[in-house]
Amino acid sequence: MILVADSGSSNSDWRLNLPDSKPLAFRTKGLNPFFVNEKEIAKVMKEVPEILPYAREIQEVYFFGAGCITPDRREIVSNALSEIFPTAFVSVECDLLGCAYSTFGNDKGYICTIGTGSDIGFYDGEFLRPSLHGIGYVLGDEGSGSWFGKQLITSYLYDKMPKDLSKKFAEKYKLNKDIVIKNIYQRDRPNSYLASFADFLSENLLHPYIDNLLRNGFDEFVRTNIMTNVDYWDYKVNFVGSIAYHFDLQLREVCEVHGIKIGTILKSPVDELFDFVVERETKVLHQ
Template sequence: MLLIADSGSTKTSWCVSDSDNTGKFYSTNGINPFFRTTEDIVAELRKDLLPKLKKEISTVYFYGAGVVNEEKADVIKNALSQLFPGAALEVESDLLAAARSTLGAKSGIACILGTGSNSCLYNGKAIVAHVPPLGFILGDEGSGAVLGRKLVGDYLKGIMPRNLSAKFKEKFPLQYANFLKSVYKEEKPNRFLAGFVPFLKENIEEEYCDEIVRNAFDDFITRNVAKYKGYQQLSVCFVGSIAFHFQEQLLEVLDEKNITPGTIIKEPLLNLLHYHLQNSKDE
């Protein structure tokens, strides 16, 4: 049986293939090799995942944030080899998960638009080009963190329209100092900023909110997607909550730039299951 994982820093979603080619789904804490060790991954999964798995696992595909090189991949691979001795293991980046889940065996451009953003050129088998995302200070265009940064900045500077500013203050009754502390002093400021995105969604009929989202997507295309050779001849696919919940704005921006939209999904796990089941049949 196949076990597939899609992991971020806060949550890992697991899927076990079933006899009828559907899946059973579970979740555990996030497994990012920048913040976890092999030992604590083993301890946690032995307690929180293994008791739920009733049948022997033959292959594990793990996709995760933080899997940026062999050293980081080995942190996870060493844990999985202890938990599933004898199973075939593959540990890859969340970006390859985005590519496989949206493009399968076709070539194209795969993008992530969630708390952060990322993109790659994919040839149907591997990532062949990559524009660095650079995080929410230097990059991450189109991400939840950057959308939230714009929203909070406009609110604090008095740029946000008055009617929306009143709504924002009612929903987030924080003082000026609280905002600055959360962004500059606390851990995970990107998640703090991304937490304001639902306000944009709730008020997307307002021209101000709609424009923020469109401009962010325009920046993402210009500074990332347009850097790939032949991007206007390729299908451009998206994974992530921002792409999924703001599809209308995203599709219109793509159309304005003569870009062919591909699959847009919130999460890659179910598509990854189908991808690997199909590949196992073809082998």
């Protein structure tokens, strides 16, 4: 039995192949090791009733997650999953690699994630090329949910948001400076808190201010992350993530302006990733 996970900072999607049945699908909160420790990850998994009956039967676990970019961070996740699935082989890799598997398979190209956070990498059909990007919501994450959340909050608190939108924002969130500071500086998962304001973008998508904000955010992502690669026009660029998916019109038009060849845009890669991993491991087994 093979368990596959795609984990962002906000949510983790899981698939388990079951004999003579469709895959078992479930969701947990995001398990980014920059924001949750080993004990917290194990606790989350122990609270998933669907998976516990199979815990000792699962032979392989493939986890692709945000924040799993260094050996020590990957070890945090691996140790926690090994506690839950004691007889399984556990592999932990970064979410970008999982997104590349799900959209490119064995082809080459640039893979971008734009969800709670944002990142980019070049996939050569097997491995990811090291990137200068993916430096997190404080310093980077251009065009992501957390980036747009910061723009909305600061625009509102500085009284720079158009009056009609500001009224809607106030009614929906009932924010003040103290509430914002407490959630960002004193509570867990500040990046997910910031990204939660993306709902406001969807609800007011036709407003010129929101449309312009989206285009500016995607333009910053493109200029900072894609166009700094000298060969970006030679390859397709695939996108994965809720922000890229829900605001694909603005994203596509910004990319078109800069001559970027968009391939696939997926909201979530988990089904395609699950199929890729299961097929790959089945081939290995029968070699």
